[in-house]
Amino acid sequence: MSALVTDKTGETASAPAVPTFSEAVKVWAKIGLLSFGGPAGQIALMHRELVEERRWIGEQRFLHALNYCMLLPGPEAQQLAVYIGWLLHRTLGGLVAGILFVVPGAVVMLALSTLYALYGDAPLVEALFFGVKAAVLAIVIEAVIRIGRRALKNRAMVSIALAAFIAIYALNVPFPLIVLFVGLTGWIGNHVAPGLFSGSAHGKGDAPDIKGAVDLMFERGELTHTRPTRWHAPRTLAIWLPIWLGPVLLIWALTGSASVWSEIGRFFSIMAVVTFGGAYAVLAYVAQAAVGSFGWLAPGEMVDGLGLAETTPGPLILVLQFVGFLAAFRQPGLLSPLLAGSLGALLTLWVTFAPCFLWIFLGAPYIEALRGNKALSAALGAITAAVVGVIMNLALWFALHVIFGEVRSMGGMNVPVLSSIDWRAALLSCAAMIAILKLKIGMLPTLAGSVLAGVLLLAASG
Template identity: 70%
Template sequence: MTIATDEASRPAAAEIPSLGEATRVWAKIGLLSFGGPAGQIALMHKELVEERRWIGERRFLHALNYCMLLPGPEAQQLAIYVGWLLHRTLGGLIAGLLFVLPGALVMLGLSMLYVLYRSVPVVDALFFGVKAAVLAVVIEAGLRISRRALKNRAMIAIAVAAFLALFLFKLPFPLVILCAGLTGWLGSLYAPALFEAGGHAGKGGAPEFKGVVDLMFERGELEHAKPSTGRALRTLALWLPLWLGPVALLWLLAGGNNVFTQIGSFFSAMAVVTFGGAYAVLAYVAQAAVEGYGWLVAGEMVDGLGLAETTPGPLILVLQFVGFLAAWRVPGGLDPLVAGSLGALLTLWVTFAPCFLWIFLGAPYVEALRGNRVLSASLTAITAAVVGVIMNLALWFGLHVLFGTVRPVSFGPLAPDLPVLSSLDWRAALLAAGAMLAMLRFKQGMMTVLAGCALAGVALRLLG
């Protein structure tokens, strides 16, 4: 993301916006936040830094750098962070909720349409085309991140190691991220030059100007942004029960084998380890949801990602689709659509509630940790590992999109998933190749490619 502005053309920093004015801006951002985290962060920069000057360039980048260290969607957490700086806890709540709600409502509607009309031939053909486009989108995301993250041989080695750990050895995703973070920590001690390549320290190049938050700090109006042990304990006492209380209640009332208990427990754990954004964690979620719990099949996971790509808000909303299908398939005594809606709601809660906890608890300490080299080095290593994780996701999707049969094969400690070559679907391969050509060679937008592949899928199915 290029952030370059003409300082002479900037208006003077405004006074603190009213809560109502800020709410309107957060609603606008929530409705227009398409394009994944890169597009969402660029939109927030344009609205908050360039046009309104509510936050200065350096403080914006500082907040972004440390939101990337947290598990969960960094763009939403950045919105919570800025809303909290401007209007304390209420401002953070409004910013974070409005960033998620529009996309969540759209995703719920699309999930219902999916289960009701998925078997209609035309709808099935549309999703056939969307799957091919999703494969291209994931590959393009991996290449985009790799250009930023893999600046030297050490970063390339970390990315390759992450890929092999997941694809060949089936190591748990959280373990891979933990090892990457530890590698960055050790690198900051013994080879610091190699771990400054990620560009996360926010040093240099940012024009000096004061935003509203900076002026608030100078006037002593950011007392809530100072670390406080008492406030931290109160935050934990409030948000931990809010986040995990429903899951504990489900365990007590329904037991560990109930689908809602499984949804709450699994996605609560995901909320703690989702470093690197949605693409990084999807392969692990897909493996658990498809092979572990049997909530959905591989093709449906790709469909869900395609739906999430077309909605505003964080891409991690694809988890809502997974929760919906899981409860829809095992509704108990409920109507399937009601059960699915409750499953989606529970997934949303345990996925996004901790995002508020991370910011409200940690942001005051983050404000006091400017330029910390150890944290920056850990983030650089984790970002490099995320490239390998995304490539593993692209391979997983590719195998299930292009081939009708994929089987795990054991070679001693190695356990890769390999395709049956005779099950290759030439139509899917043709669509995927066209989608990658459109995105990588002709620089077509994601929405254009998704729509084009969906229509091409219908045409190929009619011809087939």
């Protein structure tokens, strides 16, 4: 017997059906296979599949979950999938949703990393990646503009973005400190100047009131697992901290603290805690550490890895898997390079995504109880504005290493050697930016066109 619900306009429609677990698995697998286009495209895909077409979750609850995931370290789109899977089918639903979101892209990324490590020095492969780098630069710049339009709604948000850019580029302020400071600024600003800080992020309350199956289950009192209990937090920590850090400690005990395995486990476990703002926001920091501190990659290789990640489904932060693969591939110890690289990629995946499940399973019940909290939305708005500044830093870092052959450090800042400019890279980057920003050509067609143009340019110039 189907119930009837009335929407905001007064129209009556049949209530959405609660999906079975097997139905949900099929949809999560579909989303995992089709989740191209970075976080924005992936969130749009989930919104279309889960809110608009199937009405499994309502508009306001979807945006509330997204707000929380935006506040978390790690990939917000994957965490949003975990959150909604948890709402629908408890812990098992969250596990299935999160795993299926990652696995297809991880398999493709492992294959591409292997090809890159084995044949990356071949002239044809070098020519292919020459075009990829130009497209990636255009994609990052487009991300700055897209997120900036959404987040920088007034002078306070613009000031936060500029301050974050200066802090990370010129002053080398650690990104976690920036996030902590601007989050606190937004929280306080909500009380001091609510007109500047309130409603500056996703889900400010003006979206259509579309009710989903989850909302009706909540109204009927069926979502008992969304209510936090006294033992929820300690029980969740007792389960998920060992799951996350147990393999890292075991590897440290077996191989020693100086091994590449221990370095990978330690470094990317830290990244899992401080990667606020998703992949774009943290890539500059990861690139600098992987190139300068550990020597795992050459400067241009991080751009290559991002290009590979852009062509795969799943979270863009899978680029970290590429870094972990190359790190272990080049320091294999007693193992074969391919086996070492594969294990390095697997370890990176584990310490990157295991914490994502912890954040959702630990915090989601409390966040469900905070729906409509204005101070939380204000903190999110400030953090999102700061992320724009951090991505500006990433775009500049990529531009310097794509267009110039030599970059020097002056006063802690990267400065290009103007005589080392590569006119071919500059021309191709401009063409890619025109394609994406002006002609509105999609990411994958732009990547394909840039690759072809790069091969032709290199062949024409000898």
